[in-house]
Amino acid sequence: MTEIQDATDAFRKDLSSSTFVRAMVETGVRPFYRTMHMTGAGEAVVEGRDVVMAGCNDYLGLSTDPRVTAAAAEALTRYGASCSGARTLNGTLPLHGELEGRIADFLGTEAAAVVTTGFQANLAVAAMIGRGDIVFSDMSNHASLVDGIRLGAGRRVLYPHSDTARLDTLLEQATAAEPTAGKVLVTDGMFSMDGDLCRLPALTELAARHGARLVVDGAHDIGLLGPGGRGVAEHFGLMDRVDLFTGTLSKCFGSTGGFLAGPAHVVDYLRYSARSILFSASMPPAALAAGIAALGIAAAEPWRRRRVLALAEALRAGLRALGYDTGDSVTPVVPVLIGDATTCALMWQALLDEGVFTNAVGAPAVPEGRCVIRVTVQATHSDVHLERILDAFAAAGRRVGLVPELPAQAVAR
Structure with missing residues (x-):
């Protein structure tokens, strides 16, 4: 390795500058990069230990559904593990065409394009932001949207979370300052850390007026909210x-894919x-086939949406009874x-x-000093799983000093 003086070494970066990472080092807790696999029905094996999985975004419980995995296996056998090239070549x-057609039909749009990851889908937004354009972005937007906006050639303007x-x-x-500038409003539909929804009615009104x-x-x-599972736009009746x-x-x-x-x-x-x-x-064959199968199942089995939303409401009620603050969440993402x-x-x-496996979240995903335990529920969680999650929060909270004693409401639960 090249010897370089510390003052001029571009590789001289220190993780201890992150308050959150420093806390992990000092406590010896290791919440990140744990090896695990989902076993289905809301459970997982984390480094050899069976746990309730309460830190996964598989809201409808389809990643281990036998119909989804069978479709992926068939595509893997037929087409191989990779396309080994970009879509253009x-x-x-x-x-690819089948999935794009299914997505466009599902959302009622003229067309759709699938990309390798959701992160890359948001990076693609950069191509729509040219010089002279102005992008207005919610300060709680996902990192991939933030990066996509930064990559664009236009000017970025941030506004406080949901402050329309x-x-x-x-x-x-x-x-007033740039009357000829093109303007773009960019927002998450459902915010991934807070579990709340964008104020879409106000945003559509502002977009039309300006x-x-x-x-x-x-x-x-998308897949979770609205009568047909078409997302926050359908939830508010604003698909068009x-x-x-x-x-x-x-x-x-x-x-996986975007x-x-x-x-x-x-x-x-x-x-x-x-x-x-x-x-x-491009997206690999197995991921494409899994997505096609899951999209069909999600549309045909609305009980999955109803189940996960009901579980989330019960979880929030139970956590609040224990004295925890779950913010403005109205979805299966429940931040504590x-x-x-x-x-x-x-x-x-x-x-x-x-x-119980959850997600520990600190800055920059949330503001400094407002770390959360992010809990997510799945349609395949049982009532017993819900009880285990709440019991774990009661016991863990007492141990850490967040719950001095078990409240009467929780005892009666």
Whole structure:
């Protein structure tokens, strides 16, 4: 290795500058990069130990569904493990077109394009943001949206989370200062850390009034919300007011991969202009077939949506009875506010000791000093699983000092 003086060494980076990572080191807790596999029905094996899986985005419980895995296995046998190339060259299978058609039909858009990951779908948004354009982004948007906006050539304007009044002011100021600028509003549909929904009715009104396009990342809500599972736009009855959807197959649809859906001319432009599409190997056959199968199952089995939303409501009620703050969550993402990084690390370990795997989340995914234990539920969780999660929070909370004693409400539960 080349010898370089510390002051000029570009590789001299220190993880201890992260408060959250430093807390993990100091406590000896290791919540990240644990080896595990899902065993189905809301359970997993984490480094040899059976646990309740309460930290996975498989909301509808389809990633281990035998129909999904059988479709993936068949495609693997027929087409191989990889296309070994980008979509533009040798990386397009019949399965790509089938999945794109299914997604477009499902969302009622003219066209759709599938990409290798949901992250890359949001990076593709950069191609729509040219010089002279202004992008208005919710401060709680997913990191992939943030990076996609940064890669674009336009100017970025951030607004406080769900503060549509402030957004209105920023739009007015931008229009006055740059009357010829193209304007784009970009938001998560369902926010992945808080579990709340964007204020889509207000956003569509602002977009119409200020002549702006609206892009909604439906990664966490498409497949889950709305009468037909079409996401937050259907939930609010505003499917025709969203100009471009982005999304992923790795949450509700039991696979991996991303997509963009909207007007045909926009999708075609992205196919030939978005670098994350042009210069990336295409989705592998097994993932495509799994996504096709899962999309059909999700549409045909609405009980999965009803079940997971009911479980989430019961979980929030139980956690609040124990004295925990679950914020504004109305979805299967239930954040439990812990506060400082050290306490969050200790709480995560205590929950694992009780046999429940969750997610410890700190900055930059959430604001500094507002670390959370992120809990997610699945349609395949049983009532017994729910009881085990709540019992684990009661026991772990007492051990860490967040729950001094078991409240009467929890005893009566």
